[in-house]
Amino acid sequence: MKEKSEGGGGYVRADQIDLKSLDEQLQRHLSRAWTMEKNKKKEEEQEARSTRQEWEIDPSKLIIKSVIARGTFGTVHRGTYDGQDVAVKLLDWGEEGHRSEAELASLRAAFTQEVAVWHKLDHPNVTKFLGATVCASELHIQTDNGHIGMPNNVCCVVVEYCPGGALKSYLIKNRRRKLAFKVVVQLALDLARGLCYLHSQKIVHRDVKTENMLLDKTRTLKIADFGVARIEASNPNDMTGETGTLGYMAPENLRPEIPRCCPSSLANVMKRCWDANPDRRPEMDEVVAMLEAIDTSKGGGMIPLDHPQGCFCFRRYRGP
Structure with missing residues (x-):
């Protein structure tokens, strides 16, 4: 009950306030406010999800x-x-x-x-x-x-996540032991299949190197790092050439001598891919077929770096 005061104002007697009723009103008000805020947040999240790109993470x-x-x-x-x-x-x-x-x-x-x-x-x-x-x-x-x-x-x-790390690290770690020929060919085949798929999607990686090849727990090679990958232009002349790790390197440095201990089946694939005339180089699906045709039972393995015959080459199995 509000009483008149001399100044024209008023006051409420404390003993006449229904505290329980006020508390209930406050609870209802807070509940409505909380529900409105919750609904607003939910709408904002739904709007964000609807505008989020397919590839965007949460x-x-x-x-x-x-x-x-x-x-x-x-x-x-x-x-x-x-x-x-x-x-x-x-x-x-x-x-x-x-x-x-x-x-x-x-x-x-x-x-x-x-x-x-x-x-x-x-x-x-x-x-x-x-x-x-x-x-x-x-x-x-x-x-x-x-x-x-x-x-x-x-x-x-x-x-x-590929727990095997980069192919470069794997090769360095194994530089003093002989890798089985079938392991080396399988790594090359994994790479060729990955590139073949990318090319079928009109994608050119443009920075293919051992640092950008990762190994999973089963030693399957996976192509990574698309930092300089580009969609293949309809006109090849529209593709920019200055990209990747190497800006320029002489062909004789890019095409080193193949060690004599390398099995001819693998050496032939390398030579065809290195052909000075780009029109004579095989497409990647042809490289896959050539690698699949290699008989890995005829290769002994990769020679360690400190072996007198050379480095990163293969030794033929000579029997007992």
Whole structure:
């Protein structure tokens, strides 16, 4: 009950306030506000999902852990995505203010076009692309001391994790022991099949090297790192040549002498692929057929580096 005061105002007697009723009204009000906020958040999430690209990851499902490799433009981390072991490649486009908005927009457009192609690829000899995000500011790297945030100009690519590491590391690790000829041919065959598939999709990798070939737990080779891959132009003259690791190298350096201990069946494949006339080089599906036809029982294995006959060649089996 409100009473009149001399100043024209009023007051309410405390003993006449229904506290229980007020509490119920407050609870109803808070419940309505909470429900409205919850519905608003749900609508925003649904809208974000509807506008999200097919290949975009859900940042909340990604855990980024320790660094497993470093490169010129970023780092590769071990991680998990939705409970699956993954490799997370973080590409750094430079510190804030280092690039103009136009440059950043161009980089984002090129990155978006690239991952839009990669996410459609599906082949046992091509690293499985799981997703990406153009803005990694929502992501955090997990450390022993907590979490580290990401700068704005970092984009993120998530791919399957290959525990065997890079082919280059595998070859270096085995440089003092003989690899079975069938193992070497199988690695070459895996690579050829992967490239054959990419070419069938009109994709040219343009940076095929042992660092960009990964091995899974069964030693299956998978092509990785599509950083310079491009969709094949309808006119080959439209393809830019200055890309990849090597800007220019003399043909005699790219085509070294094949050791005499290399089995002729494999040496012949190499010679055909190295033909000075590009029109006479085999298509990749033909390379696959040639490698499949090799009888690996006639090769002993790869000679260790310190063997007097040479390096990275093969020794024929001579019997007991």
